Amino acid sequence: MAEQQLPPVVARMWGRENxxxxxxxxxxxLAGIVAAAIRIADRDGLEGVTMGSVANQVGVATMxxxxxxxxxxxxxxxxxxxxTPEPPSIDGRPxxxxxxxxxxxxxxxxxxxxxxxxLGQHTPPAGPRALRWLDRALAALADTGLxxxxxxxxxxxxxxxxxxxxxxxxxxxxxxxxGAADQIGGLTGYGEILGQVLDPDRYPELTAAVRANAFxxxxxxxxxxxxxxxxxxxxxxxxxxxxxGRG
Amino acid sequence: MAEQQLPPVVARMWGRENxxxxxxxxxxxLAGIVAAAIRIADRDGLEGVTMGSVANQVGVATMxxxxxxxxxxxxxxxxxxxxTPEPPSIDGRPxxxxxxxxxxxxxxxxxxxxxxxxLGQHTPPAGPRALRWLDRALAALADTGLxxxxxxxxxxxxxxxxxxxxxxxxxxxxxxxxGAADQIGGLTGYGEILGQVLDPDRYPELTAAVRANAFxxxxxxxxxxxxxxxxxxxxxxxxxxxxxGRG
DNA sequence: ACCTGAACACCGTTCAAGT
DNA sequence: ACCTGAACACCGTTCAAGT
Numbered sequence: 001m002a003e004q005q006l007p008p009v010v011a012r013m014w015g016r017e018n019x020x021x022x023x024x025x026x027x028x029x030l031a032g033i034v035a036a037a038i039r040i041a042d043r044d045g046l047e048g049v050t051m052g053s054v055a056n057q058v059g060v061a062t063m064x065x066x067x068x069x070x071x072x073x074x075x076x077x078x079x080x081x082x083x084t085p086e087p088p089s090i091d092g093r094p095x096x097x098x099x100x101x102x103x104x105x106x107x108x109x110x111x112x113x114x115x116x117x118x119l120g121q122h123t124p125p126a127g128p129r130a131l132r133w134l135d136r137a138l139a140a141l142a143d144t145g146l147x148x149x150x151x152x153x154x155x156x157x158x159x160x161x162x163x164x165x166x167x168x169x170x171x172x173x174x175x176x177x178x179g180a181a182d183q184i185g186g187l188t189g190y191g192e193i194l195g196q197v198l199d200p201d202r203y204p205e206l207t208a209a210v211r212a213n214a215f216x217x218x219x220x221x222x223x224x225x226x227x228x229x230x231x232x233x234x235x236x237x238x239x240x241x242x243x244x245g246r247g
Numbered sequence: 248m249a250e251q252q253l254p255p256v257v258a259r260m261w262g263r264e265n266x267x268x269x270x271x272x273x274x275x276x277l278a279g280i281v282a283a284a285i286r287i288a289d290r291d292g293l294e295g296v297t298m299g300s301v302a303n304q305v306g307v308a309t310m311x312x313x314x315x316x317x318x319x320x321x322x323x324x325x326x327x328x329x330x331t332p333e334p335p336s337i338d339g340r341p342x343x344x345x346x347x348x349x350x351x352x353x354x355x356x357x358x359x360x361x362x363x364x365x366l367g368q369h370t371p372p373a374g375p376r377a378l379r380w381l382d383r384a385l386a387a388l389a390d391t392g393l394x395x396x397x398x399x400x401x402x403x404x405x406x407x408x409x410x411x412x413x414x415x416x417x418x419x420x421x422x423x424x425x426g427a428a429d430q431i432g433g434l435t436g437y438g439e440i441l442g443q444v445l446d447p448d449r450y451p452e453l454t455a456a457v458r459a460n461a462f463x464x465x466x467x468x469x470x471x472x473x474x475x476x477x478x479x480x481x482x483x484x485x486x487x488x489x490x491x492g493r494g
Numbered sequence: 495a496c497c498t499g500a501a502c503a504c505c506g507t508t509c510a511a512g513t
Numbered sequence: 514a515c516c517t518g519a520a521c522a523c524c525g526t527t528c529a530a531g532t
Contacts (some may be wrong), residue, residue, distance in 0.1 A: 006440060006443060006444070007431055007440070009431065010431060010440055010444065014444050016444075026495085026496065026497095027496080027497080050523085050524065050525090051524075051525060051526085052523085052524070052525090060497080060498090061497070061498050061499080062498090062524095062525090062526095063497080063498060063499085063526080063527085063528095064496080064497055064498070066525095066526075066527090067495090067496070067497080071525080071526085072524095072525065072526090117367070118367060120364070120365060120367055120414070123418055123431050124415060124418050124419055124431060124437055126431045126437075126440065126441075126444075131441070131445070131450060131453055132449070132450070134453060135449075135450045135451070135452045135453040136452075138452035138453060138455075138456060139451070139452045142452065147459075147461075148455070148456040148459050148461035149461050149473070150476070151456075152456060152461055152462075153473055153476055153477055154477075154480070156411065156415065156477070157408065157411070157477045157480065157481075159411070160407055160408060160410070160411030160412070161404065161407055161408075163407070163411065164403065164404070164406070164407030164410065164411070165407070167367070168371060168403065171370055171371050172371055184254055184256065184257060184370050184371060184373045190371055190373075193253060193254070193257060193373065194373075194378070196253060197253070197257065197261050197263070197373075198378070202379070202382075203378060203379070203382045204382070204386070205382045205383075205385035205386045205389065206378060206381060206382040206385060208395070209385060209395040209398075209399060212394075212395050214394075214395035214396050214399055215399075226396070226400055229397070229400055230400055230401075230403070230404045232484070233401070233404065233481060233484030233485060233487075233488060234404075234480060234481060234484055235484070236483065236484040236487045236488075237479070237480030237481055237482070237483040237484040237487075238480060240480075240483045240484075240487070241480060241483075273514085273515065273516095274515080274516080297504085297505065297506090298505075298506060298507085299504085299505075299506090307516080307517090308516070308517050308518080309505095309506090309507095309517090310507080310508085310509095310516080310517060310518085311515080311516055311517070313506095313507075313508090314514090314515065314516080318506080318507085319505095319506065319507090
């Protein structure tokens with residue numbers, strides 16, 4: 001009975017549609033459609049993903065897709081989860097080692113598939129893959145004495161960090177993009193743009209930062225050293241918290 | 248000469264288009280168009296914002312807008328910046344006090360205008376308002392002995408945290424939405440959904456968390472206590488860093 | 495029960511014509 | 514130099530008709 005009140009998207013992500021199954025066998029399945037859509041997104045970005053292009057890729061009429069997904073929005077949500085890899089495995093490592101790896105893998109996956117970034121994180125994790133990541137982070141923190149709420153919070157904060165970092169790196173490196181957003185980051189040099197536009201009276205600190213070349217000509221300020229820097233900030237905070245709980 | 252190579256969006260955000268100015272006076276200006284678009288987004292969300300609806304709101308034909316913006320994408324980027332308030336003022340407060348306030352104000356603004364979340368953070372900050380926020384964060388950290396790179400990094404991490412927190416809170420509270428994404432968060436009870444869907448063997452830790460009621464029936468786990476919790480994690484990390492630099 | 499052709503409503507953008 | 518009507522290409526979605 002409870003099954004019935006699952007939101008349709010969630011039900012579909014977990015293969016829980018009630019499928020009556022008589023009459024002609026379906027010539028497709030959701031997984032095939034989603035895989036095709038992911039292939040298109042990997043090749044052409046998110047704006048290449050069209051109900052038409054997906055149907056075409058799968059060899060079917062556009063309207064047939066509506067037998068398998070409620071709407072394009074639904075398809076996008078399901079795609080984002082299906083495109084997420086498995087989290088790294090723990091192998092008995094201490095929590096700090098593992099979560100460093102976990103967060104970096106999270107960022108790397110988003111750099112590989114930047115279109116997942118564009119899909120936004122407006123949805124609490126609800127797909128099988130997203131929840132695996134959450135589960136693994138909780139497992140890594142199992143022996144720290146932190147309660148479930150704190151552990152969930154930490155995992156959330158770390159994904160947030162990975163997401164932000166990936167978005168920034170992508171924006172600054174992404175000379176490839178066609179959209180208006182991509183004009184800002186690309187080859188032109190972010191620091192130079194700021195230098196041209198800032199009034200030193202209203203933006204004194206930023207002006208100083210630009211003059212100190214804090215935004216190098218190359219987008220080095222979002223490279224791996226910076227990633228580690230911010231991550232260690234977070235992990236130090238977590239370590240403090242654990243010590244406090246024990247002390 | 249340098250002015251010329253500003254990306255068009257940036258030039259427009261800072262009022263730097265080269266305006267030849269003869270012939271009939273324009274009956275509109277960018278600011279008016281952007282204000283109208285923001286009004287629509289506040290009322291109807293982002294999907295209410297259409298070149299047609301904006302033009303209508305401003306009393307002009309749809310195509311006239313293309314005299315003022317290069318594309319709809321550009322308009323959205325400019326909107327996001329224009330809708331950002333001024334950052335809180337420092338008033339000589341110590342960095343930790345101020346950055347706490349700064350981060351919370353950042354989140355609150357995004358909760359007020361959730362459509363800015365949907366616009367994504369795929370662009371490095373380039374508008375007058377976004378850069379004011381960055382400048383103020385740098386100012387707060389001026390006396391800490393951290394270099395520009397570190398200070399920029401910290402500001403970035405804190406905005407990332409505010410964004411993530413706002414996105415999550417909005418998703419979990421947002422029974423109001425129409426999209427497929429909003430079905431997951433709303434009234435149904437996020438914890439209940441997880442409970443129905445999780446296989447305890449593959450998701451042992453999450454299952455335990457759900458049983459421990461870590462995702463209360465009310466979405467209390469993204470409330471203010473949680474916000475402060477994660478933020479303090481970050482600030483503790485920063486404090487450690489500053490102390491290390493001085494020691 | 496599934497697939498599909500035709501059709502609808504809508505939307506971003508271009509262009510040539512007006513003043 | 515600005516505004517606009519007409520038109521184009523495209524897209525998500527519905528529905529009734531086919532098998």
